[in-house]
Amino acid sequence: MSEQVYQRCLNPGCGATYGVDESYFACPACGDLLDVVYDWDRLEVPDSLGWFEKRWASRQNRLDFSGVWRFRELIPFCSDSYRISIGEGQTILQPNDGAAKYANCQADRVLLQYEGLNPSGSFKDNGMTAAFSHAKLVRAEHVACASTGNTSASVALYAHACGMKCSVFIGSGRIAYGKLSQALDFGAQTIQIQGDFDDCMRQVQNVCRELKLYLVNSLNPFRLEGQKTIMYRVLEGLGWQVPDWIIVPGGNLGNSSSFGKAFAELKQLGLIDRIPRLAVINAAGANTLYDLYEKQGVRWQGGQLNMKVIDDYYAQLNATGYRPHTLATAIEISRPVNLKKCLRALEICNGVVREVSDEEILEAKAVVGRYGLGCEPASAASLAGLKKLRAEQVIGADEKVVCILTGHQLKDPNITVTYHIENKGQYSNRPFEVENDISKVIEALQTASGSCCSGR
Numbered sequence: 425m426s427e428q429v430y431q432r433c434l435n436p437g438c439g440a441t442y443g444v445d446e447s448y449f450a451c452p453a454c455g456d457l458l459d460v461v462y463d464w465d466r467l468e469v470p471d472s473l474g475w476f477e478k479r480w481a482s483r484q485n486r487l488d489f490s491g492v493w494r495f496r497e498l499i500p501f502c503s504d505s506y507r508i509s510i511g512e513g514q515t516i517l518q519p520n521d522g523a524a525k526y527a528n529c530q531a532d533r534v535l536l537q538y539e540g541l542n543p544s545g546s547f548k549d550n551g552m553t554a555a556f557s558h559a560k561l562v563r564a565e566h567v568a569c570a571s572t573g574n575t576s577a578s579v580a581l582y583a584h585a586c587g588m589k590c591s592v593f594i595g596s597g598r599i600a601y602g603k604l605s606q607a608l609d610f611g612a613q614t615i616q617i618q619g620d621f622d623d624c625m626r627q628v629q630n631v632c633r634e635l636k637l638y639l640v641n642s643l644n645p646f647r648l649e650g651q652k653t654i655m656y657r658v659l660e661g662l663g664w665q666v667p668d669w670i671i672v673p674g675g676n677l678g679n680s681s682s683f684g685k686a687f688a689e690l691k692q693l694g695l696i697d698r699i700p701r702l703a704v705i706n707a708a709g710a711n712t713l714y715d716l717y718e719k720q721g722v723r724w725q726g727g728q729l730n731m732k733v734i735d736d737y738y739a740q741l742n743a744t745g746y747r748p749h750t751l752a753t754a755i756e757i758s759r760p761v762n763l764k765k766c767l768r769a770l771e772i773c774n775g776v777v778r779e780v781s782d783e784e785i786l787e788a789k790a791v792v793g794r795y796g797l798g799c800e801p802a803s804a805a806s807l808a809g810l811k812k813l814r815a816e817q818v819i820g821a822d823e824k825v826v827c828i829l830t831g832h833q834l835k836d837p838n839i840t841v842t843y844h845i846e847n848k849g850q851y852s853n854r855p856f857e858v859e860n861d862i863s864k865v866i867e868a869l870q871t872a873s874g875s876c877c878s879g880r
């Protein structure tokens with residue numbers, strides 16, 4: 425292949441390559457995932473990450489303002505004319521001593537990367553800006569996705585910005601209203617399928633094949649290119665120092681896959697001298713990765729995976745009619761499409777996988793709310809996972825840890841309100857009901873213990 429950028433099949437036994445001007449969500453030769461591959465020797469790449477700081481001074485340029493495209497030399501699959509931005513990636517890395525204390529880490533060792541600040545309120549915008557830029561490159565007119573909610577919200581925003589039609593497939597019932605309200609309000613054609621996310625994922629692939637629609641799920645390798653920038657911004661927030669750990673919730677495993685690719689490339693380019701460790705956290709009710717990686721010992725092994733174990737696992741899920749179940753609906757996925765890429769990322773980053781219960785998620789979410797910026801349930805799996813890995817001594821108290829908060833607190837207010845009103849946990853902060861009478865109100869003010877003061 426003579427091109428500087430191309431797509432390549434993940435399966436080393438196949439290795440087929442395709443141009444970036446083509447659009448597939450599976451290798452036409454063997455059906456495996458595709459990667460975007462760069463011939464870095466023939467591309468112009470800065471010789472230090474500090475070089476990107478010059479972009480801070482030219483924020484009136486929409487691509488320099490974007491938290492994704494200001495790193496465009498590291499995701500160079502199309503020219504500026506195709507790059508679309510709606511101001512994604514203006515996120516912050518927040519040192520959080522409350523979270524550190526909760527997880528039994530030393531103060532100032534824990535930071536929260538808050539992706540809820542993106543235009544649609546979740547990290548998905550990082551990927552969507554890249555996928556839609558590629559969609560423009562291939563002149564797509566109609567995009568589609570399956571979604572547990574956040575993907576649909578993000579797709580709807582970017583489709584509007586690009587003047588494309590969009591169809592989103594959601595499962596019945598299991599979608600948080602904050603997210604559904606966005607997809608509807610942003611004007612997405614919304615198809616509710618009687619089934620769960622895994623069913624929607626299968627249907628949308630069939631439909632995209634049949635009708636030649638452009639698929640924007642994380643099967644799309646260009647989407648993952650955009651999500652690499654979450655790690656670039658983490659490094660930027662740390663003055664280009666590499667942390668010891670990155671902890672991320674795992675659903676369809678696009679984020680974890682893209683983080684591994686980001687670090688492998690930065691290392692290859694000599695832009696970092698070591699790679700942080702990666703912890704991917706499943707919900708216990710949707711724990712395919714945890715089962716396969718930690719219990720069955722499945723490893724990437726340079727692409728020589730033990731497919732039999734994986735195939736048997738899925739056959740078992742089918743045979744028992746297994747349905748994943750967690751209140752962290754964004755990660756309620758039992759057939760993660762990026763499983764193989766995630767296994768590769770775990771190898772690159774010497775990673776670990778853990779599962780956390782819904783109770784642990786709710787508690788960690790309340791802690792993020794109390795001491796941080798708030799987040800949706802799935803996001804809190806990262807802090808719950810940190811607490812677990814600290815208890816197991818896998819992570820040391822003095823190690824520098826970045827937890828990715830994938831989505832905004834207001835995505836799923838029902839769960840938050842229920843937790844507090846129904847006294848579901850030790851951080852519950854119930855409203856105090858009182859008669860409409862000044863003396864009763866004063867009495868209440870003096871006796872009701874606001875949780876913010878009591879710490880209870």
Ligand SMILES: *Cc1c(COP(=O)(O)O)cnc(C)c1O
Nearest residue numbers: 574675676677678679754830831
């Ligand atoms: C999509 C999503 C996830 C899961 O991310 P993957 O990349 O699919 O593993 C986690 N949290 C939130 C809030 C999400 O929207």
Ligand SMILES: [Zn+2]
Nearest residue numbers: 433438451454
């Ligand atoms: Zn192939």
